[in-house]
Amino acid sequence: MERRRGAELEAVLLDAAWAELMESGYAQLTMESVAARAQTGKQVLYRRWRNRAELVIASMRHHAGSIVENVPDTGSLRGDVLGVLQQMADRFTQLGPDTIHGLMAEAPDLDPEVYSRMTGVMAAIVKRAAERGEIATADVPVVVLTAPTNLMRHEIFFSHSPVPSSTVTALVDDVFLPLVGFSRET
Amino acid sequence: MERRRGAELEAVLLDAAWAELMESGYAQLTMESVAARAQTGKQVLYRRWRNRAELVIASMRHHAGSIVENVPDTGSLRGDVLGVLQQMADRFTQLGPDTIHGLMAEAPDLDPEVYSRMTGVMAAIVKRAAERGEIATADVPVVVLTAPTNLMRHEIFFSHSPVPSSTVTALVDDVFLPLVGFSRET
DNA sequence: CGCGTAAGAGACGTCACGTCTCTAAGGAGA
DNA sequence: TCTCCTTAGAGACGTGACGTCTCTTACGCG
Numbered sequence: 001m002e003r004r005r006g007a008e009l010e011a012v013l014l015d016a017a018w019a020e021l022m023e024s025g026y027a028q029l030t031m032e033s034v035a036a037r038a039q040t041g042k043q044v045l046y047r048r049w050r051n052r053a054e055l056v057i058a059s060m061r062h063h064a065g066s067i068v069e070n071v072p073d074t075g076s077l078r079g080d081v082l083g084v085l086q087q088m089a090d091r092f093t094q095l096g097p098d099t100i101h102g103l104m105a106e107a108p109d110l111d112p113e114v115y116s117r118m119t120g121v122m123a124a125i126v127k128r129a130a131e132r133g134e135i136a137t138a139d140v141p142v143v144v145l146t147a148p149t150n151l152m153r154h155e156i157f158f159s160h161s162p163v164p165s166s167t168v169t170a171l172v173d174d175v176f177l178p179l180v181g182f183s184r185e186t
Numbered sequence: 187m188e189r190r191r192g193a194e195l196e197a198v199l200l201d202a203a204w205a206e207l208m209e210s211g212y213a214q215l216t217m218e219s220v221a222a223r224a225q226t227g228k229q230v231l232y233r234r235w236r237n238r239a240e241l242v243i244a245s246m247r248h249h250a251g252s253i254v255e256n257v258p259d260t261g262s263l264r265g266d267v268l269g270v271l272q273q274m275a276d277r278f279t280q281l282g283p284d285t286i287h288g289l290m291a292e293a294p295d296l297d298p299e300v301y302s303r304m305t306g307v308m309a310a311i312v313k314r315a316a317e318r319g320e321i322a323t324a325d326v327p328v329v330v331l332t333a334p335t336n337l338m339r340h341e342i343f344f345s346h347s348p349v350p351s352s353t354v355t356a357l358v359d360d361v362f363l364p365l366v367g368f369s370r371e372t
Numbered sequence: 373c374g375c376g377t378a379a380g381a382g383a384c385g386t387c388a389c390g391t392c393t394c395t396a397a398g399g400a401g402a
Numbered sequence: 403t404c405t406c407c408t409t410a411g412a413g414a415c416g417t418g419a420c421g422t423c424t425c426t427t428a429c430g431c432g
Contacts, residue, residue: 003397003410030388041411046390098291104343105287115344143356147337151329154336157290157343158301170329179364189379189428216419227381232421 013038013045017059026056026099053107056099064091071121077129081176084121085152085168093162100157118149126180135180148176190226199224199231203245212242212285239293242285250277257307263315267362270307271338271354279348286343304335312366321366334362 004012016038020029031052035042049055072083092100122145123138130138148171155163190198202224206215217238221228235241258269278286308331309324316324334357341349 005398005410009410031390032388035411039411041413042390043392043412044410047409051390101287101291105284105291141356141360143337143353143360147333147361150337150340151333153344154340158339167329170327174327174329175333175361175365179361191379191429195379217421218419221381226379228421229381229423230379233378237421 009040009044010048011062013040013048013055014059014062017055018063021056021059021095021099025096026102029056031055051106053103056103057107060095071124073128075132077125077132077134077180077182078172078177080125080128081122081148081172082168084118084125085148085171086165088149088152088156089163089168092156097157097160115153119146122146122149129180129182135182140180144176144179147179148172151175195226195230196234197248199226199234199241200245200248203241204249207242207245207281207285211282212288215242217241237292239289242289243293246281257310259314261318263311263318263320263366263368264358264363266311266314267308267334267358268354270304270311271334271357272351274335274338275342275349275354278342283343283346301339305332308332308335315366315368321368326366330362330365333365334358337361 013034017029017034020034020037024033029052031042031045034055035045038044045055049058070087072080072087074080074083119142126135126140126145127138129135151171152163152168155167199220203215203220206220206223210219215238217228217231220241221231224230231241235244256273258266258273260266260269305328312321312326312331313324315321337357338349338354341353
């Protein structure tokens with residue numbers, strides 16, 4: 001019997017967790033079920049992660065890169081913001097609300113850094129827009145900068161169904177753009 | 187031994203659940219602990235609520251009335267919106283994030299109605315403001331109407347500490363009022 | 373005054389948790 | 403090539419809470 005080790009084994013574990021998550025959802029995912037799917041023992045999991053939440057978070061990170069490394073650059077402010085929000089929507093509707101809520105409940109110390117990340121992304125987008133002259137200034141209150149991503153996150157968390165794209169465009173056109181003094185033409 | 191019944195007993199149960207929630211938090215609250223505190227058996231709880239989440243929600247409703255029944259009327263748009271947001275903040279910082287997240291995770295069908303409720307509250311406030319002439323029109327996109335309360339809810343859920351009042355005022359002054367075309371004087 | 377509903381109490385089976393223990397694989401070093 | 407040491411693979415184990423069931427007994431209703 002080939003015995004897996006190190007990084008190879010770890011990848012198998014994370015894949016097993018991801019598969020379990022996609023197939024049965026967070027509530028059904030147990031350390032036992034992941035171990036069984038990976039054809040190993042629970043101890044192998046507990047050696048690496050302290051609990052279910054950490055395992056699942058690691059598996060999410062393993063499975064998909066971060067939005068931060070993939071900031072859209074469409075050439076227009078509107079396009080960029082839509083791109084970011086759409087990425088968030090896609091990312092999380094894949095998971096479903098029960099995973100999100102479960103994780104929140106079990107991982108009290110889920111990086112606050114994760115949330116502030118989006119602030120940086122939005123700041124970059126706004127800066128570019130200002131340089132292009134689309135808007136007057138990149139000097140925008142933080143609360144405005146984070147409004148679209150926060151509202152998006154709110155939708156994701158509280159709507160029990162995938163976020164419709166009409167909501168995404170409304171967030172951009174009726175909330176964000178007006179706030180940064182972007183006058184709509186068309 | 188006096189045997190409690192009906193509404194009297196129910197109140198005792200809800201109070202016990204609330205006390206347990208305040209004292210130990212949602213994670214520590216078990217059907218057993220509530221039953222013990224109320225000096226009764228688990229069956230009495232299960233006869234009324236299907237699970238922990240339903241019990242806790244009932245206990246929250248029992249303990250504090252709804253914001254809807256208490257819409258602020260300060261005479262100014264700004265004051266009214268601040269009032270609503272502050273009520274939300276107070277309400278939920280009392281509970282703590284673990285209760286919120288726990289409930290979300292365990293009560294998948296937590297009334298969507300609960301969220302849309304706030305839309306009505308905000309609509310009423312805006313309507314009054316329009317009638318007073320503070321703003322040009324009460325015809326505001328839903329996404330704008332719900333922006334402040336949704337952002338507030340977002341803060342409550344994701345900040346692990348009480349929401350500072352500076353955030354509350356920023357939401358009103360930098361996001362909501364500009365969106366409804368309220369020009370700040372001072 | 374007798375009946376029926378539900379309170380009070382707790383036993384019970386189940387499930388997943390997280391810990392522990394044991395055997396054996398297979399890489400590193402001599 | 404042999405030995406040692408880490409750790410994979412497997413599963414037993416104790417614990418805690420769940421939600422169900424059962425039993426006795428209080429008490430409101432007719």
